[in-house]
Every structure is written in structure tokens, then in C-alpha cells.
Amino acid sequence: MHNDTQEIIAYFDALAPCWDEISRPEPEKLAAIVCLAGTMQGKKILDVACGTGVLFPYLLKQEPASLTGIDISAEMIRQAARKFSAPNINLVAGDVLKWKDDGFDFIFLHNAYPHFADKQKLAGWVWEHLAPGGRFMLAHSDGRATINSRHSGEKTREVSQGLGPATEEVALWREFLAVDILADTSEFYLISGIKK
Numbered sequence: 001m002h003n004d005t006q007e008i009i010a011y012f013d014a015l016a017p018c019w020d021e022i023s024r025p026e027p028e029k030l031a032a033i034v035c036l037a038g039t040m041q042g043k044k045i046l047d048v049a050c051g052t053g054v055l056f057p058y059l060l061k062q063e064p065a066s067l068t069g070i071d072i073s074a075e076m077i078r079q080a081a082r083k084f085s086a087p088n089i090n091l092v093a094g095d096v097l098k099w100k101d102d103g104f105d106f107i108f109l110h111n112a113y114p115h116f117a118d119k120q121k122l123a124g125w126v127w128e129h130l131a132p133g134g135r136f137m138l139a140h141s142d143g144r145a146t147i148n149s150r151h152s153g154e155k156t157r158e159v160s161q162g163l164g165p166a167t168e169e170v171a172l173w174r175e176f177l178a179v180d181i182l183a184d185t186s187e188f189y190l191i192s193g194i195k196k
């Protein structure tokens with residue numbers, strides 16, 4: 001269980017040009033995830049591990065003050081930049097855990113949690129970068145069994161740790177968040193709450 005940074009970059013750089021064709025999350029599910037997070041008008045949003053910006057159209061509909069997407073794969077960011085270029089959109093290529101910012105009202109992590117080997121570090125980073133009253137939304141638009149079977153191939157196992165039951169995983173997040181959304185169903189995996 002290691003998740004080497006260089007392996008993750010190489011893996012997702014290679015997938016980036018065809019990511020939108022292969023990932024294809026259901027639009028209704030993405031809309032539901034964003035809707036559950038609440039009203040974001042005039043707020044600062046961060047999409048961690050944003051990939052090609054799959055969540056962006058749904059987040060932008062909320063009319064935030066700004067939307068920042070960060071991804072460790074420069075190729076993913078290049079694809080996102082081809083699709084989104086509004087003045088209030090910032091795109092960053094880099095490892096989120098080595099990056100610093102003033103903070104955000106909403107932080108999203110969509111379909112990316114299994115790629116973070118050090119969950120404690122990730123949770124601490126999220127806490128530091130959430131404004132008071134800010135919300136974190138960890139979301140998968142598929143159920144845990146689907147994600148884990150998709151990540152069970154030899155190559156993917158090198159860049160993913162799979163997903164544990166949300167009821168167990170949430171213990172770590174409760175140290176940092178007042179958790180008010182927890183779902184581990186055949187269709188969704190969600191852990192969300194307000195900064196403590």
C-alpha cells in the first residue's frame with residue numbers, strides 16, 4: 001500500500017486525453033452531489049483532484065465567486081483548461097498536499113479518495129483550507145463495490161487503495177468535521193460535513 005506520486009502522475013497523464021470518454025459519470029448523480037453540498041453563490045470553491053473538470057459545470061451553475069481546480073496530473077489540467085476558461089476559474093497542476101492557499105468555503109473531492117495514501121494528511125489539509133463554517137464533500141458517484149472492482153486490476157492497484165466502508169472511514173473525518181452526510185449505497189459513497 002504505497003501510492004507513489006510519480007506512478008499516479010504517469011497513470012493519470014496517460015488517461016487524461018480520453019478521460020471524459022471513459023469516466024462518464026451520470027449527470028443526475030453529479031447534480032445531486034453538488035445539490036447536497038448546499039448554496040454556493042458568491043463562495044470560493046475548490047475541486048481537489050479535479051481531473052478534466054467533470055464537476056465544473058455543476059459547480060459553476062451555483063455562481064460561485066471563484067472555482068479552483070487542482071490536479072497532480074498536468075495532462076488532466078491541460079484538458080480542463082481546454083474546456084473551461086472563465087476569469088473566475090483557476091487551474092493548478094500540482095500535488096494538493098504540497099500546495100497552500102488562503103482557504104475555501106467549499107472543498108470537493110470527487111472520485112479520487114482511493115488515490116490518497118495518507119488519509120490523515122489529506123484530512124488535516126482539508127481542515128486547514130476550509131474557512132470557518134466551510135463544507136467538505138467527499139463523493140463517489142458509484143457505489144463502493146463498483147469502485148473497488150474497477151480498482152482491482154493490477155495497474156490500478158498500484159495507484160489506488162480502494163474504498164473502505166464509509167462507516168469506518170468517517171471516524172477520521174469526524175476529528176475535523178461535524179459530519180452530516182454519510183452514504184455508502186450501491187450508487188453513492190459520500191462523507192460530508194462542516195469544519196469543526
Ligand SMILES: C[S@@+](CC[C@H](N)C(=O)[O-])C[C@H]1O[C@@H](n2cnc3c(N)ncnc32)[C@H](O)[C@@H]1O
Pocket residue numbers: 008009012023048049050051052053054055070071072073076094095096097109110111112115116
Ligand atoms: C479518478 S480521477 C478523478 C478526476 C475527477 N475528480 C473526476 O471526477 O473525473 C482521480 C484524480 O486524482 C488526481 N490526484 C491523485 N492524487 C492527487 C494529489 N495528491 N493531488 C492532486 N490530484 C491528485 C489524479 O491525477 C486524477 O486526476
